Amino acid sequence: MSGELAEKLIYCRRELHTHPELSNQEFATTEKITRWLQEAGIRILPLGLTTGVVAEIGPATGPIIALRADIDALPIQEISGVPFSSHHDGVMHACGHDVHTSVMLGAALLLKEREATLPGTVRIFFQPAEENFNGACHLIEAGALANVSAVFGMHNAPELPVGTFATRSGAFYAHIDRFQITVTGKGAHAAKPEQGIDTIVTASQIVNALQTLPSRNFSSLESLVVSVTRIQGGNTWNVLPQTVELEGTVRTHNAKIRERVPDILNRVIGGVASAMGAEAELSWYPGPPAVVNTAYWAQFSQQVAAEAGYQVQEAELQMGGEDFSLYLQQVPGTFVSIGSASEYGLHHPRFNPSEQLIYPAAAYFARLADRALTTLISQPTALQAASVA
Template identity: 65%
Template sequence: MSFAGQLINWRRELHQHPELSLQEFETTRRIRHWLESAGLRLLPLTLPTGVVAEVGSGEKVVALRADIDALPIDEAVDVPFASRNPGVMHACGHDVHTSVMLGAALLLKEKEPQLAGRVRILFQPAEENFGGAKRLIQAGALDEVNAIFGMHNEPGLPVGTFATRSGAFYANVDRFSLKVTGKGAHAARPHEGNDAVLLASQLVVALQSIASRNINTLESVVLSVTRIQGGNTWNVLPEAVELEGTLRTHQITVRDQVKRRVNDIAAGLAQAFDAEIAVRWFEGPAALVNHDRWATFARDVADWHGYRTEEADLHMGGEDFAVYLHHIPGAFVSIGSNSEYGLHHPAFNPDEQLIEGAARYFALLAEKALLQH
């Protein structure tokens, strides 16, 4: 079987057996088996799921990272290797990322005697719930690592296209919840209560003014209310309404300014309506910020490799790889996957032809990065 065919077969096997964050036990077993069969050494880290392999020797260490978890989505792609796990799908392409880094590991193993150091390949669990990077770091996966590189497939780019950027790339991901508490009443006698639905509606509208009226329009910021829940029948005003949403920015100062403004608006409306509004914030990863040197280097290697290179647009989505870049330098890149449907869509279907080229690129990137220290 050809090298490309092997990687595609691995991708399809992973695609048929997707597992959610922190449940990637069979995925981990498969990756371990494939790596060990190829003679890769595995680091003895304490990880319930996920694998860290290493090739080469010496003091210099460069890391490559793939993510291995799937999403709670019913697949809508008519392919022979569709998910066999109902309600779970590799709708973000982590099966592709894993096969790419498996391929890079095999290529690096072939060149092991010539490597100017060690390459560590991280197969990270739980990217989708933004917890996997911290787990790997706590287990020691970044110990001695000098630089780290990772990828995400980009459905909006053709196969053979590469994109990255220096500085901020992906956004921070914060979740917020607001509980509006008024006083319930019969819908025919609203004056006897304190309408939490009305206050929640005012709150949603007021929150949308933050990005348009409180933040410089040249800054990137998205604040979305994504869930409203209250009441259980048509003729009763509920006592409480819950709202939930997300905040995305690329700058810490903007992030802090928006959060203060949300808190101020909630406090002001609560006072005006003689009600209570409780605000809770759940911080996800901060913005992913590429290091200038390594982003430029990654793009130079992509040019040499034969990719069509572009300057990547800012992403408002989040990426757990950001956590690594807060500890060590490195760069995150996009590789074109040419899917009609985007990430997290039930019909997402990346072009598998990207896999071999990306595997060869990352093997070359790691090899050359070892020579840069």
């Protein structure tokens, strides 16, 4: 049976990979997941979602735990060369959400086989729009977390070998925020820059100055990354542009640092622009908060992983972000990494995770769900204390 299920899950993964869909456009993906679940007799919750699926397995009594997969793809042109490459130009599952979906589908099918003996309910989220950081909000607003006692999720880790498992207590993934800076000067002929205020030079100096935020404004012992990822200005070779736009991201694990960054950014860009005779305006777009794992459930998930045969590691802090953090703000739980052994990393057009991780991870999450439900019943007082630790 395990061999047949492993083949089925790989088939499902390849079907999803061949037909990827962007955030909040996962209509065909939602239809496929729904069909696969219904074919197995798994009930779907009528939450009125536009895209995404929430399924349940188990009796109507006892505690409820949740497992989460994300289902959206990225606006990337695939060049991996695999025979099941994306059929949609400019769209690719370059983050492995097709793998995550197949893992949690497998967990659902395994749990369905022993539904009659489950000591509670397993609710499985197939969440849309993780890449846009708004899918978790959609599910929470729809009531997907109602009465859930603990929530678990995963991300494949291309830098780790297959068969490797990693997580950590406390902060794991970073706070994610986006900024945009508009530099305004005075346009002029490129041959007579003294007649204008050069926004290109001003923007360049702002980029350099922003690198002092981590090194000169906060302790070097803190995690803080400031990256400028887009510069846009001008439309020809012999004119100094009136405006230049900069865009980028700030990542940190410390909420207090996160609160201070916009004010310091404003001070830095304003000072540089003023010195050049220009103006600079900051637009700040807060993203999801840091993923902060509940210590009890992080250690619990490591123990179950070791029992399942994984090589268990203590995960390093990640500067990437995850809207799974929004679930953890509501209920305790943990987010984990499972090795996918890809030569190319996440969001790369040649990203190619190993499919060998899928069935073992599905079996792991089915085991984790069963064990978590049993533990919630046998140790309710201890778990209540642990959830607020």
